[in-house]
Amino acid sequence: MKQMKMISKNDMKETNRMSILRTVRRGICSRAEISTELGLSKPAVSALVDELIKEGLIYETGRGDSTEAGGKRPILLDLNADAAYIVAVSFNNERYEVALCNLVGKALFYVKKKIEIYEDYKQTLNMIVDDIHQIIEESRVQGNKQPVIGVGMAVRGLVETRSGIFLHSSALPWRSAPIGDYMKERLNIPIVIENDARAGTYVELLNSNGEYKETLVCVSVGLGIGTGVVIHNEVYRGAFDAAVNIAHATINHDGPLCRCGNYGCWDALASITALGEELSRRDGKYNALDFESIQSLYHEGDQVVVDVLLNYTGYWLGVGIANILNIFNPEELIIQGDITKVGQELERKIIEVVQKRAPSAVSKNVKIRFSKDSEKLQVRGAAAVISNHFFSDTLHRIFWN
Numbered sequence: 001m002k003q004m005k006m007i008s009k010n011d012m013k014e015t016n017r018m019s020i021l022r023t024v025r026r027g028i029c030s031r032a033e034i035s036t037e038l039g040l041s042k043p044a045v046s047a048l049v050d051e052l053i054k055e056g057l058i059y060e061t062g063r064g065d066s067t068e069a070g071g072k073r074p075i076l077l078d079l080n081a082d083a084a085y086i087v088a089v090s091f092n093n094e095r096y097e098v099a100l101c102n103l104v105g106k107a108l109f110y111v112k113k114k115i116e117i118y119e120d121y122k123q124t125l126n127m128i129v130d131d132i133h134q135i136i137e138e139s140r141v142q143g144n145k146q147p148v149i150g151v152g153m154a155v156r157g158l159v160e161t162r163s164g165i166f167l168h169s170s171a172l173p174w175r176s177a178p179i180g181d182y183m184k185e186r187l188n189i190p191i192v193i194e195n196d197a198r199a200g201t202y203v204e205l206l207n208s209n210g211e212y213k214e215t216l217v218c219v220s221v222g223l224g225i226g227t228g229v230v231i232h233n234e235v236y237r238g239a240f241d242a243a244v245n246i247a248h249a250t251i252n253h254d255g256p257l258c259r260c261g262n263y264g265c266w267d268a269l270a271s272i273t274a275l276g277e278e279l280s281r282r283d284g285k286y287n288a289l290d291f292e293s294i295q296s297l298y299h300e301g302d303q304v305v306v307d308v309l310l311n312y313t314g315y316w317l318g319v320g321i322a323n324i325l326n327i328f329n330p331e332e333l334i335i336q337g338d339i340t341k342v343g344q345e346l347e348r349k350i351i352e353v354v355q356k357r358a359p360s361a362v363s364k365n366v367k368i369r370f371s372k373d374s375e376k377l378q379v380r381g382a383a384a385v386i387s388n389h390f391f392s393d394t395l396h397r398i399f400w401n
Helices: 009-025 031-038 042-055 121-141 179-187 196-208 266-270 272-282 291-299 303-328 338-342 344-357 377-390
Strands: 058-063 075-079 085-091 095-101 107-114 148-155 158-160 165-168 191-195 215-221 225-231 332-336 367-370
Touching: 009 031, 009 042, 009 075, 031 042, 031 075, 042 058, 085 121, 085 377, 095 121, 095 377, 107 121, 107 377, 121 179, 148 179, 148 196, 148 377, 158 191, 165 179, 179 191, 191 196, 191 377, 196 215, 196 225, 196 332, 196 377, 215 303, 215 338, 225 266, 225 303, 266 272, 266 303, 272 291, 272 303, 291 303, 291 338, 303 332, 303 338, 303 344, 332 338, 338 344, 344 367
Parallel strands: 085 148, 148 191, 215 332, 332 367
Antiparallel strands: 058 075, 085 095, 095 107, 158 165, 215 225
């Protein structure tokens, strides 16, 4: 018979400590409120709160209102989000971003640059490392002495997060590149590499503070399409970190050639790259337009751009999302990324297509919406990956000792 693992007092203390820290992160509260919510004794809560205050992770903000019964006004507690910093990096085949963020993913220092993709991944990463050093130094010059506890990297492609290996991307030339080890060697800081779509999903998970009890799906639409799924507040990864790669599911077998070599992939039909290619097919005058220019033409009422955005991109996004609803039946599906800048008319078009193509029993209760904030999404996602680990029971001590 398999022997059960005994939970030590230290393990229980650490679990309670992290439960208190997450409770305070959700909003200002008192020791008594923590005790009631977590079912812990008031002395146990007070002892752990005192430890967290000593570590600088939470602080006392003042006194709250007394209860109806009267008595002493409670001392309120809040998270010190600036107790430590996170380096966040995102990159794709066009640009890279580097930010220095606090524990809840707020970017305090930020740089965005055009990327040079070399056959040797180290040459590309060296550019990013130089900017990481520069942004940390800029923070230090301004008097910030907080420790930098980790580096999150959100990359476009298939990654093996556990080993830090960049496996493959149709947009980048590297194969099985150990970028995690190389970055750790250059920076001497814990590194976590994540697929950019899953990183964006971590942003919503962090912001929700445990709101999603069942299933959440995030669809990130930028140069490519990525999908992240949260089940019971955990990002679903699959056996080999490759789950939910719906971007390369065949949506239209007569569709255009995808970078992956297949025809009719969702990515080749509904991404911003696909939008530009469809516009070029309609009229050569739209060749090589960037997305900002396409948006401007859309808002000016250019009929070809309006038609392609709503009845091509919007239609194919709706078709793919209808398939996702049939597979995962989520509480909510959030569309993220630059595509959300188009606005409510595109959002309505997508929902209209979904409702026509998904059974009413599946689609009628799910909330489909554009993200409220896709600005700097991928770099914020990279920070959210580290933040999520920082606030977890099992990984917290990797980043905080």
